[in-house]
Amino acid sequence: MSSAGYLMPLLTRKLKYLGKIKSTTIDNTAFKLHYKYTFNALIIACAVVTSYQFFGTPIMCLTQAKTVNPKTINNYCWVEGTFTMPKALTKITGEDVVMPGIEKKDRQDEILPHQYYQWVCFVLFLQALAFYFPHLLWKRWEKGQVRRLVADLNKALLDDGKKTKSATSLVQFLVSRKGQFNSYALGYFFCEILNFVHVLFEFYITNLFLGGNFIAYGWQAMFFDGSADEINPLTRVFPKMTKCNFNHYGSSGDVQIYDNYCLLPLNIINEKIYIAFWIWLVFLAIVSFLTIIYRLSCFYYPPARYRLLQIVSRRSRPQVVIDLVNQLTYGDWFVLYLLGQNIQQSHLADILELLSLQLEQDAFNENTENEMKAISVDSKA
Secondary structure, three states: OOHHHHHHHHHHHHHHHHOOOOOOOOOOHHHHHHHHHHHHHHHHHHHHHHHHHHHOOOOEEEOOOOOOOHHHHHHHHHHHOEEEOHHHOOOOEOOOEOEOOEOOOOOOOOOEEEOHHHHHHHHHHHHHHHHHHHHHHHHHHHOOHHHHHHOOOOOOOOOHHHHHHHHHHHHHHHHHOOOOOHHHHHHHHHHHHHHHHHHHHHHHHHHHHOOOOOOOHHHHHHOOOOOOOOOOHHHHHOOOEEEEEEEEEOOOOOEEEEEEEEEOOHHHHHHHHHHHHHHHHHHHHHHHHHHHHHHHHHHHOHHHHHHHHHHHOOOOOHHHHHHHHHHOOHHHHHHHHHHHHHOOHHHHHHHHHHHHHHHHHHHHHHHHHHHHHHHHHHHHO
16 A cells, blocks of 8 residues: 555544644542542442442341341341441450451440441432532623634634634623623632632532541551551441341240341442542642632732743734733633634634734823713813
8 A cells, every 4th residue: 555545544534633622621630530530439439339249248147046037137227227336346356256347236335326328328329419510600690701702713624714704702791791701701610719618618528428437547547557555447347247136036035136147349439439538538638729729829910821821822922912912801801811722823813813903092092082072061161
């Protein structure tokens, strides 16, 4: 095959790529960490737990009840919940107790109930939806405005006629709406604050769900050294072996209490999920807080706006970017910055140049008009 035979398919794919319309970007990476990465991770975790819970064997109980079907005890202990004994958590396994938290129970002994595990899949799903909510709120607030303004300008290959028409329409719209985008930018900032507040709320609600054991769970799990005088946080929060009392009538009609050992294989998965979730929430809280600081710095420090706009419009002349930052409000700059993330670099420099010239012309016309009015007033006086 000739070299042309090799080059033609390559050129065809390249042209298709250049003409492809990219999806519109209306937020930043920090925002995507919430509704994209966290949402997907929680949905996957929910699917794993659900598949094991409903299609696997989430609990297996060992019982001495000969007249009761073992499946009945399994179902009973799964629904009613199991427990461990706090006083047995620090005892030596194999010498003092058979398993951490498992020993003979007296009436006055304190127990640590475990009933959360049947709700883990549902809670994970609801948490995933909660992480997606700020994105839905922002999309409703944004109303597809950036996508409509970008039009065809996100295509690398665009004929001069379409490019000129789209660029002119965009510039005219931005000039006519100058100073009216502050509420738009404020809506985005509100959603960023909501992301941060939501992460803190997730810490609170997960801690409540796990019986007050989540706030320091990840820290304790990572730095647990296995010493005998320290309780293993994984065993305390997600025990693999628990106890369950099953009451049953004997052959003579007396109530018989069966003390059962229950193995919870599902907690092997749960403990890993919640360690990862704790670490991720800490990371998200830090990133979300820094994002708020970053947003405030953009609002109060114009050089930061200049630098960011220069990054998304690398082909533009620095003076053009400086002039635009000086002439535009924060809301106007924010919309222009979002547009810069979506418009092709080959078009963006021309648009910014045209916008700067139009704003300068409008400012000149306004000053001239004001001077003429002042002269007219003086002449009448």
